[in-house]
Amino acid sequence: MVGFAVVVVNDNEILWQKVFHSKLKGVERLNDIITYIDDVFTNLSGKEVKYDAVIFEGYSFGSRGQATFSIAELGGVLRMFFFQKGITPMIVPPTVLKKFVTGKGVAPKEIMIKEVFRKWKFDTNDNNLADAYSLMKFGEAALLISQGKTENYTKAEIEVVTAWKNSKMVAKIENEAN
Numbered sequence: 001m002v003g004f005a006v007v008v009v010n011d012n013e014i015l016w017q018k019v020f021h022s023k024l025k026g027v028e029r030l031n032d033i034i035t036y037i038d039d040v041f042t043n044l045s046g047k048e049v050k051y052d053a054v055i056f057e058g059y060s061f062g063s064r065g066q067a068t069f070s071i072a073e074l075g076g077v078l079r080m081f082f083f084q085k086g087i088t089p090m091i092v093p094p095t096v097l098k099k100f101v102t103g104k105g106v107a108p109k110e111i112m113i114k115e116v117f118r119k120w121k122f123d124t125n126d127n128n129l130a131d132a133y134s135l136m137k138f139g140e141a142a143l144l145i146s147q148g149k150t151e152n153y154t155k156a157e158i159e160v161v162t163a164w165k166n167s168k169m170v171a172k173i174e175n176e177a178n
Contacts, residue, residue, distance in 0.1 A: 005132035054089040055139035100160045
């Protein structure tokens with residue numbers, strides 16, 4: 001069963017981390033996921049949470065078969081959800097995320113998990129949670145690097161974030177938000 005994880009951080013404190021699996025299929029699965037995201041988004045700890053950034057992984061163009069359609073449907077539903085909230089999410093392609101974490105654009109799930117622990121001491125055996133935490137760290141890096149605060153990042157990490165920021169995809173997303 002394919003799942004995903006959500007990590008919510010405030011001032012380096014993890015407020016929420018959870019892997020979500022829906023046992024449903026089709027439209028019912030999409031609704032289940034969006035209901036879950038909405039609950040996390042609006043009701044974390046019973047109060048409204050303000051977000052500096054929402055980051056999620058972009059499409060995996062290496063996917064094949066039925067997974068391609070499921071991924072595309074979920075991506076569209078998530079984009080619509082955040083559009084309706086007035087939020088333009090940071091969308092990070094899987095290869096960019098892997099390069100940021102491991103130094104290579106292609107890395108097995110096990111290597112991602114190991115590197116997340118090595119770099120940030122975030123201990124998990126779940127690849128979904130490792131990806132979610134990595135996305136949070138990527139978003140944090142993107143915000144800080146854009147402010148010129150580069151001292152905590154390697155040259156390679158700065159190059160990955162800068163290349164992502166300068167990509168046509170990011171420019172298109174930012175233009176759509178304005």
